[in-house]
Amino acid sequence: MSILKDLRMLSRKQGSVEDIAEFTKQLHNESNDRGAALLAVTNADVALSAALYQRLRIGEAKREEFDKLGGPLETFSQRIMMGEVLQIYGPDTKYNLDLLRLLRNTFAHAHIPVTFETKEIAASIQLFKPLPLKLPHAVGADAKPVPAGSRDRFLHHCEIVTHNLGVWAFYGVLPVSEVHLPPGYFAFSQPKPMP
Template identity: 40%
Template sequence: MTTTVEQFLEKQRSEFMAFRQTLTKESDRGCALFAAAYLDKALSDLLYLSLVADKRIEKDLFEGTAPLSSFSARIKLAFYLGKISKECRADLDTIRGIRNDFAHHAEPISFEDQSIADRCRNLQFSYHDRANRPRGHFTAAVSRILAILQATGLKSEAPPTKPDDRPTAKEKEAGRLQAEQAVQELAKKLQEKSNGDA
């Protein structure tokens, strides 16, 4: 009988294979956009698994103009939570930049364009040598980073919601008394200073 974890891993493996096959069939523009979108979703999933579980998390953090609604913000937070390395962050930022080039230029564009080709060949997570085609570097780096994000997600544990730490009625009363005493002492010092200056 297959366990839940085994089923989950098999599902991830089969989704990854479908992802790689789709990347192969896509145009250069489609490849860049789809790969970046898939990494963006993987980062989002990783962050979900690393943050306190709350029913408002989607709206508060990930939708519309919320703090984690962009690929860039998700990359940064994953880095600052220690979920990805500095090198992985650099490659993700490079992939994001390549995606932006494909997304924001109406004219024909390809991985062979010099600026894109150079960045692809500098992706640190590609296992190809520099002579390989730029698109090969891009898809190799994307695949490796995706595997890292998914593996890190499997090991992530959400912190518990912090328990209620509101002060009790007794603590509030003690705070009021302390504040009143501080105000009285300050008023007394000011009065003494004023009398001394006269």
């Protein structure tokens, strides 16, 4: 059973800067649309998990209890709902995450050939809601136009959601000055939810 637990934990492991660079390289080098979609949405899912762990203050030792079969964060759908309930984001980000989930499921489970140009997929990609890019980001990154092609448009929206969740996870819960608190009490601030 330890092997399966290790395998499950490997799929949820947070990457280093080098790991993320390699992951991004693999994503952009992926020529198969199914593979690219699965990699991109997995990246968003991992960023969502990091934001949830941060918001709930779940340490490494407790994560298995939340992610296990039957756990409250077992599925992408459950994680999306939990992020909204915890006010990590609002309705626009939730909508885009649900759309990413539906597109991922289509690419993962369709028994016919599908690409980003498949009529239903291309039409769905047009439904993404525009989201602002959270700071910090590269200079000018927020001024990039939304690409016209379905694949590039999909990756664009997926990258914004992933970036925003990653920023939220990093800056999401910050200690607050304890000057006005009784001894032994802690307080944390949370940024405003994303749109």
